[in-house]
Amino acid sequence: MLEIKNLHARIAEDGTEIIRGLNLKVKAGEVAAIMGPNGSGKSTLSYILAGRSDYEVTEGDILYNGESILGLDPSERAAKGIFLAFQYPVEIPGVATMQFLKVAMNEQRKARGEEELKTPDFIRLVKEAAAGLHIDMNMLKRPLNVGFSGGEKKRAEILQMKLLAPQLCVLDETDSGLDIDALKIVSDGVNALRSPDRAVIVITHYQRLLEHIVPDSVHVLYKGQVIKTGDKDLALDLEANGYAGIIEAAA
Ligand code: ADP
Ligand code: MG
Numbered sequence: 001m002l003e004i005k006n007l008h009a010r011i012a013e014d015g016t017e018i019i020r021g022l023n024l025k026v027k028a029g030e031v032a033a034i035m036g037p038n039g040s041g042k043s044t045l046s047y048i049l050a051g052r053s054d055y056e057v058t059e060g061d062i063l064y065n066g067e068s069i070l071g072l073d074p075s076e077r078a079a080k081g082i083f084l085a086f087q088y089p090v091e092i093p094g095v096a097t098m099q100f101l102k103v104a105m106n107e108q109r110k111a112r113g114e115e116e117l118k119t120p121d122f123i124r125l126v127k128e129a130a131a132g133l134h135i136d137m138n139m140l141k142r143p144l145n146v147g148f149s150g151g152e153k154k155r156a157e158i159l160q161m162k163l164l165a166p167q168l169c170v171l172d173e174t175d176s177g178l179d180i181d182a183l184k185i186v187s188d189g190v191n192a193l194r195s196p197d198r199a200v201i202v203i204t205h206y207q208r209l210l211e212h213i214v215p216d217s218v219h220v221l222y223k224g225q226v227i228k229t230g231d232k233d234l235a236l237d238l239e240a241n242g243y244a245g246i247i248e249a250a251a
């Protein structure tokens, strides 16, 4: 589903190269974990996948279902089913979460050439998805993320994911310091999304998350490259021994 080939990318503003020859393959049905020390370029990779304009690809390619997505803007990528959990502003004051969800769903439909959702249909879809996540409809009348607890933010994020039903999901959990509640919401949400025609990339510092979301593959990112790929045991090895051995071996 996703093939990243010799990707080089830099910060548009000052030209600093962050991604330096990165290769990665993720198949449909797979849950891939990306780990690596702070500053390796994990979040940058997720922004580049989403198509953010503050990064420039200078070499290599990103193939999604066999086609390059480098020429597509973020909304075109979203319409093709690529979802980045943190691509939206953290807090959106003044816009009820419901309204935000409606706009996001209709943008996706528009990009696909589909008709706008009728309000009753939209409300039914949200109610169904919210019930499964134990989300109170009153929470969705509040502005997105404004004053939400950590657990509520995670629920809102998983709700967006359920409603937009992406084919490729990228979740960057690196710096968010998930508490037990949020950890459970994220892992249940991701596990519920597992399907033969969907791929999930989970970016995390913590082996702890991977005890709940057991990955099919684990990739270690360091200085903008994938320096090691393995299965779930690689995450256990990293937890026990740290990154130093792998970094030395790669050098
Ligand atoms: P990680 O998510 O693995 O911790 P990041 O992708 O956040 O790493 O950052 C990788 C490196 O790129 C870091 O050294 C960071 O300071 C730098 N970086 C990323 N984006 C920018 C930016 N927009 N401006 C300046 N430096 C950036
Ligand atoms: Mg970081």
Ligand code: MG
Pocket: 042, 043, 044, 172, 174, 175
């Ligand atoms: Mg990060």
